[in-house]
Amino acid sequence: MKFDWENWNLGGRIIFVAACAATVSMFMDWVSVGFASQSGLTQGAFLLLALWVYPVLMLFKNKSISRAWGLICSIASVVLTSAYISSKSIDIFGKTINAAATGAWLFLLVSIALIFGVIKYIPTKSVENKA
Numbered sequence: 001m002k003f004d005w006e007n008w009n010l011g012g013r014i015i016f017v018a019a020c021a022a023t024v025s026m027f028m029d030w031v032s033v034g035f036a037s038q039s040g041l042t043q044g045a046f047l048l049l050a051l052w053v054y055p056v057l058m059l060f061k062n063k064s065i066s067r068a069w070g071l072i073c074s075i076a077s078v079v080l081t082s083a084y085i086s087s088k089s090i091d092i093f094g095k096t097i098n099a100a101a102t103g104a105w106l107f108l109l110v111s112i113a114l115i116f117g118v119i120k121y122i123p124t125k126s127v128e129n130k131a
Helices: 011-025 045-060 066-085 102-120
Strands: 029-032 037-039 089-094 095-098
Touching: 011 045, 011 102, 029 102, 045 066, 045 102, 066 102
Parallel strands: none
Antiparallel strands: 029 037, 089 095
16 A cells, blocks of 8 residues: 555545645534534544545555445435535524535535545556666
């Protein structure tokens, strides 16, 4: 496994940047009602990162991502994050507001980016050092 930014194609770079942003989003507010907020870590949203393991692992191993499994993981991340955001609607003084905060919305955005990364990713060709 190795970090190979120079040789990754657009898909690989999207996967990597999206995974970094998804990780950072865990430390951001996922729920905020003005006077109280909770991060993705305290909300248990870090469990959604399990869906990212397969694409990121294949990227670092420089192996092909099965289109089916990659899309299942990334689309599940979008669907479950959307469901999480929808579940944070609350009624306050007769008005319905959504208490989902920036961390959740960022995670949703990068989950969508993960779909494009999976579709575009092509492993780099191994170049053997001739000695």
